[in-house]
Amino acid sequence: MKKYKLSIDMLGSETKVHEVLRGIDQSLKRNINYKFFLFGNEKLLKKEIDKYKELIKHTDIINCTESIGMNDKPAEIIKSKKNSSMFLTIESVRNKISDAALSFGNTGALMSYSLLEIKTLSEIKRPSIASIWPNLKGESIVLDLGANTKLDARYLIDNAILGSSLASILFKIEKPSIGLLNVGKEHNKGKEEIKTASEKLKELSKSLTLNYQGYLEGNDISTGVMNVIVCDGFTGNVSLKTAEGTAKLFQSHLKDAFSSSIFSKIGYFFSSIALNSVKERLDPRVHNCGILMGLNSLVVKCHGQSEYRGVSYATDIIYSLLYNNVNEKIKSYVSEIQEKLGK
Amino acid sequence: MKKYKLSIDMLGSETKVHEVLRGIDQSLKRNINYKFFLFGNEKLLKKEIDKYKELIKHTDIINCTESIGMNDKPAEIIKSKKNSSMFLTIESVRNKISDAALSFGNTGALMSYSLLEIKTLSEIKRPSIASIWPNLKGESIVLDLGANTKLDARYLIDNAILGSSLASILFKIEKPSIGLLNVGKEHNKGKEEIKTASEKLKELSKSLTLNYQGYLEGNDISTGVMNVIVCDGFTGNVSLKTAEGTAKLFQSHLKDAFSSSIFSKIGYFFSSIALNSVKERLDPRVHNCGILMGLNSLVVKCHGQSEYRGVSYATDIIYSLLYNNVNEKIKSYVSEIQEKLGK
Numbered sequence: 167m168k169k170y171k172l173s174i175d176m177l178g179s180e181t182k183v184h185e186v187l188r189g190i191d192q193s194l195k196r197n198i199n200y201k202f203f204l205f206g207n208e209k210l211l212k213k214e215i216d217k218y219k220e221l222i223k224h225t226d227i228i229n230c231t232e233s234i235g236m237n238d239k240p241a242e243i244i245k246s247k248k249n250s251s252m253f254l255t256i257e258s259v260r261n262k263i264s265d266a267a268l269s270f271g272n273t274g275a276l277m278s279y280s281l282l283e284i285k286t287l288s289e290i291k292r293p294s295i296a297s298i299w300p301n302l303k304g305e306s307i308v309l310d311l312g313a314n315t316k317l318d319a320r321y322l323i324d325n326a327i328l329g330s331s332l333a334s335i336l337f338k339i340e341k342p343s344i345g346l347l348n349v350g351k352e353h354n355k356g357k358e359e360i361k362t363a364s365e366k367l368k369e370l371s372k373s374l375t376l377n378y379q380g381y382l383e384g385n386d387i388s389t390g391v392m393n394v395i396v397c398d399g400f401t402g403n404v405s406l407k408t409a410e411g412t413a414k415l416f417q418s419h420l421k422d423a424f425s426s427s428i429f430s431k432i433g434y435f436f437s438s439i440a441l442n443s444v445k446e447r448l449d450p451r452v453h454n455c456g457i458l459m460g461l462n463s464l465v466v467k468c469h470g471q472s473e474y475r476g477v478s479y480a481t482d483i484i485y486s487l488l489y490n491n492v493n494e495k496i497k498s499y500v501s502e503i504q505e506k507l508g509k
Numbered sequence: 510m511k512k513y514k515l516s517i518d519m520l521g522s523e524t525k526v527h528e529v530l531r532g533i534d535q536s537l538k539r540n541i542n543y544k545f546f547l548f549g550n551e552k553l554l555k556k557e558i559d560k561y562k563e564l565i566k567h568t569d570i571i572n573c574t575e576s577i578g579m580n581d582k583p584a585e586i587i588k589s590k591k592n593s594s595m596f597l598t599i600e601s602v603r604n605k606i607s608d609a610a611l612s613f614g615n616t617g618a619l620m621s622y623s624l625l626e627i628k629t630l631s632e633i634k635r636p637s638i639a640s641i642w643p644n645l646k647g648e649s650i651v652l653d654l655g656a657n658t659k660l661d662a663r664y665l666i667d668n669a670i671l672g673s674s675l676a677s678i679l680f681k682i683e684k685p686s687i688g689l690l691n692v693g694k695e696h697n698k699g700k701e702e703i704k705t706a707s708e709k710l711k712e713l714s715k716s717l718t719l720n721y722q723g724y725l726e727g728n729d730i731s732t733g734v735m736n737v738i739v740c741d742g743f744t745g746n747v748s749l750k751t752a753e754g755t756a757k758l759f760q761s762h763l764k765d766a767f768s769s770s771i772f773s774k775i776g777y778f779f780s781s782i783a784l785n786s787v788k789e790r791l792d793p794r795v796h797n798c799g800i801l802m803g804l805n806s807l808v809v810k811c812h813g814q815s816e817y818r819g820v821s822y823a824t825d826i827i828y829s830l831l832y833n834n835v836n837e838k839i840k841s842y843v844s845e846i847q848e849k850l851g852k
Contacts (some may be wrong), residue, residue, distance in 0.1 A: 302761055312692055315700060349655055349746040357658060357743065384750025388758040397747075400700065403692040404744055405751045407727025412755040415731040420647055 169201045170488045173264040177204025177233035177251040178271035179470040181477075183207075183214050186270075189477025191221045197485040203264055205230050205251040230254055234271055236470065240278035252276060256283050259463045266484050267466040273456070273467050277313060280458055280465045287493065290460035294325050295399070295467075296332055297406065297456050301390030306308045307342075308387060308395045311456060312403035322346065322363035322396055323370075327499045328459040329394035330376055330419070335490040336483065341375055342393035345382035347401060355381065363396075374502055407495075455480040457487075460496070464488065503505035512544045513831045515824065516607040519549025520594040521574035521614035522813040524820075526550075526557050527614075532820025534564045540767055540828040546607055548594040572664050573597055577614055579813065583621035595619060599626050602806045609807040609827050616799070616810050620656060623801055623808045630836065632843035633803035636667050638742070638810075639675055640749065640799050641826075644733030650676045650685075651730060651738045654799060655746035665689065665706035666713075670842045671802040672737035673719055678833040679826065684718055685736035688725035690744060698724065706739075714715075718844055798823040803839070807831065 174190070176183060183206070187260040195199050201224050204211055207230035209226050215222055230251035234243055247253060252271055256279040269276050276294075286293050296309035307329045314321060333342035346364055348356040353364070360381075367378035379392060384405065388396055397405070424434040454469040455476065464487055468480050517533070519526060526549070537543050544567050549553055551572035558565055573594035577586055590596060595614055599622040601607045612619050620636075629636050639652035650672045657664060669687050676685035689707055691699040696707070703724075710721035722735060727748065730738055740748070767777040797812040797821065807830055809822050 300758065302758060315692055347747060349658055349743055354576060384747040384752075385754035385757070387751055387756030400692055401747055404690060404727040404740075404748055408730055408751050409727075409755040410746045411728035411731030412752040413759060414644060414728070415643065416756060416759045 167199055169199050170197070170485055171201045171203065171257045171264040171266075172484060173203040173205065173255045173267045175252045175255040175267070175269035175271055175276075176204050176211065177230060178235060178269075178404055179472075181270040181468070181470065183210055185472060185474045186477050187214055187221065189472075190481050191218045192478040193305075193481035193485065194221055194224060194418045196482065197489075200224060200329060200481075200485060202226070203228060203255075203258055205255045205258075206233075228254065228258075234275045236272050238272055238275060239274075240274040243275055243276055244282065245379060251278055251379075256280060256465070259465070260284055265488055266306035266466070268466045268468065268480060268484065270468050270470055270472055273312075276465065276467055277458065280461055281437040283463045284463050284465065286460050287462055287500075289497060290324050290328070292321055292324065293458055293460040294321075294328050295402075295456045296459050298330060299387060299406075299409075300338070301388050303390035304389060305337070306387070306393055306395055307336070308397070308400050308402060308406070309459065310397065311406050312399045313458065315398065315400040315403070317357065317359045317398040317400070319359045319362035319366065322360065323366055323397065323428065324460065325396045326363075326376065326378065326394065327503070328496060329396055329409055331495045331499060332457065332459060332487070333393045333493055335487060335492055335495065339393060341377040343391075344376065344378045344394040344396060345380060345386070345392035346378075347387075347395055347397035347405070348381040348383065351381050352381065353381075369417070370503060370506065373506065375499065387504070456484065457483070462493070464492065510542055512542050513540070514544045514546065514607040514609075515827060516546040516548065516598045516601045516610045518595045518598040518610070518612035518614055518619075519547050519554065520573060522577060522815075524811070524813065524815045525614040526553055528563065528815060528817045529820050530557055531562055531817035532815075532822075533824050534561045535817065535821040536824035536828065537564055537567060537823065543567060543824075543828060545569070546571060546601055548598045548601075550574075571597065571601075571832050577618045579615050581615055581618060583617040585617055587621055587625065596622055599623060599808070602808070603627050608831050609809070611809045611811065611823060612829065613811050613813055613815055616655075619800065619808065619810055623804055625808050627804045627808065629803050630805055630843075632840060633671070634725045635664055635667065636662075636801055636803040637671050637831065638799045639672060639747075639802050640797070641679070642738070642749075642752075643728060644731050646733035648680070649730070649733060649736050649738055650679070651740070651745060652802065653740065653742040653745050654749050655742045656801065658743040658746070660700065660702045660741040660743070662702045662705040662709065663793060665703065665741065666709055666846075667803065668739045669706075669710055669719065669721065669737065670846070674738055674835055674842060675800065675802060675830070676736045676836065678738060678830060678835055682736060683806055684720040686734075687719065687721045687737040687739060688729070688735035689721060689728075689750075690740035691724040691726065693726065694724050696706075696724075700799075713846060713849065716849065718842065723738060757809070771801075782825075791806055798826065800826070805836070807835065 205228050213226045232250040234250050234252045259267045260283040292314045294310035295313045300306045371378040456467040458465040548571045575593040577595045602610045603626040628704045635657045637653035638656045642651045698744050714721040799810040801808040
């Protein structure tokens with residue numbers, strides 16, 4: 167039986183070792199063909215993993231003493247920190263010892279190491295960071311969330327392909343609906359690059375497995391009208407962070423409201439379970455994972471303060487993408503397109 | 510005593526006449542030097558206004574039979590709908606019969622009429638839509654929210670001036686802090702146009718009344734680290750709509766949570782007052798008003814389904830801006846800058 171091998175960078179973030187171990191242990195119960203490589207403090211890891219008898223059998227520990235800090239500049243660490251847990255994690259994927267990488271650390275550094283070592287698929291010009299965004303109907307894929315801030319029609323089309331491949335595997339939909347994020351729904355709205363991408367995507371949707379539906383606006387991300395929302399990395403990054411900020415503002419107002427009177431305190435007592443479930447559904451420590459798409463191997467970045475649920479969620483996603491051979495799917499999309507465009 | 514004259518477009522939206530009248534009646538109690546011109550259905554307006562004895566004395570009604578629809582294209586209506594309530598509202602400001610305009614209708618049409626009839630201040634290249642955004646500490650100004658989707662350093666600097674003038678009047682702060690929306694806080698982050706604007710704003714802040722503080726990210730909008738958040742109209746529009754979508758998603762999850770069990774239903778009973786106050790603090794029907802800045806006169810667009818509280822809130826803001834002569838303030842900022850730059 168084929169093993170799916172995942173390298174995990176265990177240093178350089180506030181995520182606790184026991185949260186990671188508990189998370190991957192849970193995922194292993196569902197995905198029994200997993201093999202893990204943990205890059206971190208061997209002594210600590212050996213001590214903590216001791217309570218997970220099954221996980222021990224599926225795990226190799228690689229001792230690392232150096233880590234990348236959250237404030238380290240990508241340009242600087244690329245030359246100097248070749249013994250860091252992050253570099254060694256990526257290196258193991260590059261050398262085919264492992265199939266995918268997971269880190270909780272510095273996103274810029276992870277992106278730089280991935281670009282330099284793993285490189286993009288020859289068909290994709292630039293990688294993209296995708297995330298699974300909750301909406302009123304369930305979930306959708308939004309990308310790019312900050313890998314590439316340049317607005318360019320070709321990159322938007324690449325993002326549509328990457329997002330569609332991801333959504334079709336994760337949501338088990340044959341032709342996920344794709345929308346381009348814009349400031350209005352009418353065809354004459356927005357910037358030239360977006361209009362060009364829209365025209366090309368319409369053309370490609372006529373015969374390909376792509377299912378481009380047109381423009382959508384910021385508020386449509388949460389209503390769930392499309393499976394895949396495509397934008398440039400600048401817009402996506404601001405948008406994601408604005409949504410996180412708004413959710414925090416809402417929670418803070420709610421907390422104030424519940425401590426405002428004796429009645430609301432009683433109310434809180436009776437409704438705390440329901441409220442916690444809402445909080446959890448929108449908690450970035452549980453749901454914030456950025457999938458670096460378009461590279462020769464899969465790299466995933468989780469929130470810097472992930473909990474075990476976040477870890478097991480991300481680990482499940484990686485398994486599903488590996489099992490369904492996401493990169494082959496992307497390649498077949500792209501070659502279809504290249505044939506069609508006669509390039 | 511000087512009268513402050515406000516023209517209101519009463520047609521072309523889902524906002525009810527009685528909500529508008531109740532809203533401006535409340536504002537009149539606080540701002541007794543207001544004079545209103547209502548452009549709408551005379552018969553209906555006369556009937557409804559009858560219960561506001563004081564308001565009648567301060568109001569003229571101008572009968573209009575034509576209205577701009579929410580789906581009308583700006584390019585088309587500019588030529589054809591010269592008898593619409595919106596056009597006549599703007600026209601009254603252009604002809605100095607009135608000092609400012611308020612509408613609940615089609616934003617694109619309002620923008621086009623304003624640009625053509627009222628025109629921008631000679632010192633400002635492009636107008637901008639500003640809004641008052643709630644945050645953890647209170648409120649901040651965000652602009653541009655969609656007047657001008659082109660990213661350009663000069664426009665960003667104009668937006669900083671417009672936003673700073675607005676914040677200093679509305680929040681009564683001498684030198685409001687200004688931040689540029691970006692994908693990171695480090696000086697080397699983001700697009701060229703944003704970097705150029707940042708350098709110039711730093712330069713201008715050394716001696717001017719501008720107080721530019723550097724970059725901020727999407728999540729900082731809600732924490733309230735700056736009084737003014739500056740961005741291009743594309744980013745601002747997507748960001749605002751994403752925040753609205755997230756707030757709706759949160760409310761919907763909350764509603765589900767409260768009906769999930771008998772305990773949470775009891776909880777809801779006791780906490781409903783507190784919860785409604787949260788809902789109201791983030792309700793766009795109450796707080797969504799877009800201020801068109803940089804024109805020769807003030808034009809304000811409120812949510813298409815405004816309630817009386819939203820109307821009175823917007824009417825208070827307009828009074829405050831007129832009373833404090835916002836356009837003179839903007840002009841003095843700009844002439845200071847022009848002197849400094851030797852243009």
